[in-house]
Amino acid sequence: xxxxxxxxxxxxxxxxxxxxxxxxxxxxxxxxxxxxxxxxxxxxxxxxxxxxxxxxxxxxxxxxxxxxxxxxxxxxxxxxxxxxxxxxxxxxxxxxxxxxxxxxxxxxxxxxxxxxxxxxxxxxxxxxxxxxxxxxxxxxxxxxxxxxxxxxxxxxxxxxxxxxxxxxxxxxxxxxxxxxxxxxxxxxxxxxxxxxxxxxxxxxxxxxxxxxxxxxxxxxxxxxxxxxxxxxxxxxxxxxxxxxxxxxxxxxxxxxxxxxxxxxxxxxxxxxxxxxxxxxxxxxxxxxxxxxxxxxxxxxxxxxxxxxxxxx
Amino acid sequence: xxxxxxxxxxxxxxxxxxxxxxxxxxxxxxxxxxxxxxxxxxxxxxxxxxxxxxxxxxxxxxxxxxxxxxxxxxxxxxxxxxxxxxxxxxxxxxxxxxxxxxxxxxxx
Numbered sequence: 457x458x459x460x461x462x463x464x465x466x467x468x469x470x471x472x473x474x475x476x477x478x479x480x481x482x483x484x485x486x487x488x489x490x491x492x493x494x495x496x497x498x499x500x501x502x503x504x505x506x507x508x509x510x511x512x513x514x515x516x517x518x519x520x521x522x523x524x525x526x527x528x529x530x531x532x533x534x535x536x537x538x539x540x541x542x543x544x545x546x547x548x549x550x551x552x553x554x555x556x557x558x559x560x561x562x563x564x565x566x567x568x569x570x571x572x573x574x575x576x577x578x579x580x581x582x583x584x585x586x587x588x589x590x591x592x593x594x595x596x597x598x599x600x601x602x603x604x605x606x607x608x609x610x611x612x613x614x615x616x617x618x619x620x621x622x623x624x625x626x627x628x629x630x631x632x633x634x635x636x637x638x639x640x641x642x643x644x645x646x647x648x649x650x651x652x653x654x655x656x657x658x659x660x661x662x663x664x665x666x667x668x669x670x671x672x673x674x675x676x677x678x679x680x681x682x683x684x685x686x687x688x689x690x691x692x693x694x695x696x697x698x699x700x701x702x703x704x705x706x707x708x709x710x711x712x713x714x715x716x717x718x719x720x721x722x723x724x725x726x727x728x729x730x731x732x733x734x735x736x737x738x739x740x741x742x743x744x745x746x747x748x749x750x751x752x753x754x755x756x757x758x759x760x761x762x763x764x765x766x767x768x
Numbered sequence: 769x770x771x772x773x774x775x776x777x778x779x780x781x782x783x784x785x786x787x788x789x790x791x792x793x794x795x796x797x798x799x800x801x802x803x804x805x806x807x808x809x810x811x812x813x814x815x816x817x818x819x820x821x822x823x824x825x826x827x828x829x830x831x832x833x834x835x836x837x838x839x840x841x842x843x844x845x846x847x848x849x850x851x852x853x854x855x856x857x858x859x860x861x862x863x864x865x866x867x868x869x870x871x872x873x874x875x876x
Contacts, residue, residue, distance in 0.1 A: 496861050497805045504801060520801030541863065557865065587842040587859030596800055597842045599829070670839055691841070 462553060462560035465489045467758055469567045470542055470554065471701070473500025474744045475734025476569035477526040478751030479758075483567075484533035486759045491563075492530070493556055495541040499523025500571045501698075501735075502744055506595040506621050511744045522744075542570075542704045550765065552729060564766050565729045565758035568705060568717060569751060572698040572735040572742075577609065581665030582694075589671025589691045594618035598625045601691045607632050607674055609662055610695035616644035618693055623653040630655045630687065632662060634679060657687075665692055700736045712738050723754035729765070731758055770814045772823035777833040780826075785852040787822050790874040792867075794825045795835060795845040802861045806844040809864050813871065821871055848874045 467483045469476045472494035483490040497503045505519030514522065531537065540558030545566065547553070552566040574592045576582055582590055591597040594608075598621060606626045608619040611633035622629050631648070636658045638645050648654050657676065664675040666686070673688040702715045709725045709732065710718045716739075717725060717732035724731055733750035735742050740750065772794060775783050784791050794810045796803035807825075814823035828835040828843060838847065838854065848856040848870055856870045 495863065497802055499801075503805075518801070520804065539863065587845070588839065589841050591842060593802075593842075596802060599797065599799065600835075600841045600843075670841060 462548075462562045463491075465491050465561055465563040466762060467491075467565045467567065467755070468493065468552065468554050468561050468563035469569060470545075471500065471568065471570035471734075471736075472498040472523075472527070472537070473569060473571045473734060473747065474502060474523070474526065475571070475736075475747040475751035475754075476500075476567070477523065477530055478748040479567045479569060479733060479755040480530040480535040480751075481526070481533065482752050482755035483758065484530055484535040486755065488759065488762065490534070491536045491538055491561060493538050493540050493542065493554065493558070493561075495539070498527050498537070504593045504595055505617075508744055511748075545704060545708050547727070550729075564762045565731065567723075567751070567754045567758060568702075568709070568730070568732040568736055569734045569747075569754075570701040570704075570736050572700050574695070575697045575699055577662055577665075577694055577696065579662055579664050581667065581671075585665055585667055585671050588669060589667060590665055591691060591693050592695070594622045594693045597691070598622040598693070601626050603627050604690040605630070605688065606691040606693065607662075607687065607689045608693045608695065609633075610697070611635060611638040611640060612695065612697070613640045613644055615693075615695040616640040616648045618695055619654060620644070620647055620651060622693060623651055626653065626691075628655060629653055630657055630689070632657045632660050632674070632676065634659065634661045636680075662692070698735070702736055716740070721753075722757040723750055724757055724761075729758075729761055769811075770818050770823070772810055772814050772825045775824035775826050775831075777831045780831075780834050783822075783824060784849055787849070789820065789822050790855075790871070791822045791824060791849040792871065793847045793849065794823070795828050795838075795840050795843050795847065796825055797827060797829045797843055799829075800843050803844045805861055806846070809867065810846070812864070813867060817871060820875060846870075850874050 466488035467490045469492040502519035540556035543555040551562045605628040659680040666673040731754040733754040734747035846858040
């Protein structure tokens with residue numbers, strides 16, 4: 457890890473999804489020296505989304521491309537981007553210090569936009585066969601299952617979206633859902649029901665993912681009848697929800713039981729100069745547009761905070 | 769600047785399996801978003817490890833034979849080969865430090 461004096465910024469943003477990129481754009485345009493830290497792929501969850509169709513003003517766009525456009529826009533106003541994983545966050549006098557594998561940074565305000573990560577099923581076979589038929593990203597992996605039968609686990613928007621995408625390649629896509637109706641938005645439900653390659657296994661949970669070196673099937677249980685059966689599939693695409701990436705904020709910011717950071721209407725935590733926006737905060741609507749709005753709000757609040765507390 | 773060269777089903781054996789140096793192969797496809805994030809990292813490594821490791825890219829859409837032989841079910845996947853043998857596999861987007869660690873192991 458590089459040593460030496462921490463680098464000084466006005467605003468540091470942790471996480472390069474839509475909330476962080478929007479916050480970065482506003483922070484940089486506000487003439488604040490701004491750095492965005494990202495551990496993986498800029499765009500967060502949308503970088504794995506084939507089509508974003510509900511971001512107002514943009515009828516339809518590939519998620520990765522939308523994220524790259526947001527990144528370039530923010531960088532054009534001077535936002536810096538650093539690819540590094542966070543080691544810790546702490547108060548340093550009136551400022552915040554962020555330690556990462558890229559070194560230490562101090563800033564007058566910290567905006568946490570580290571987003572959310574998909575949940576695992578937690579069943580035998582899942583971890584061992586990840587990347588070998590178990591997938592959390594249909595847009596990445598569906599093409600490897602041309603003409604084969606696959607399963608999608610979950611009943612929300614992500615499950616339907618990715619399931620519909622998978623029908624372009626697979627011969628049959630069975631949606632496995634633990635309830636007897638979907639949680640997905642009406643438009644996606646209608647598309648899914650109308651698609652002749654899609655089938656539905658209701659009231660059903662996955663007990664085990666089967667296969668030696670690649671997925672060969674699933675052991676399923678009907679929660680209504682307790683009946684067990686095996687289904688032969690070449691892949692299981694899992695979309696059962698998500699949890700906030702806030703482990704590194706434990707003990708720093710107040711959270712709810714699920715790990716969402718508590719903020720007020722200005723995305724401010726109870727700690728001075730610390731803000732949280734997007735999927736990491738409690739009661740997020742978890743949309744690209746709402747995350748962008750959160751990020752903008754947090755950047756404006758951080759701007760006010762800096763002028764009030766760090767007079768030049 | 770050395771850029772990773774394309775490798776295909778046809779020259780796989782010659783370029784990868786019979787290579788005198790360790791080889792890193794980046795399995796990718798044009799439609800894969802995360803692959804576009806991995807590519808620049810692999811390019812940087814190709815430069816840093818010039819003369820020590822050979823770097824190739826394999827388009828899984830066009831080279832189904834190799835992709836299925838090695839059981840590629842997810843991309844990006846990076847595979848490291850040493851003396852014709854697959855010694856390490858990294859599935860999904862990984863930070864540069866993980867890739868370097870894998871290459872250092874292969875160079876021992």
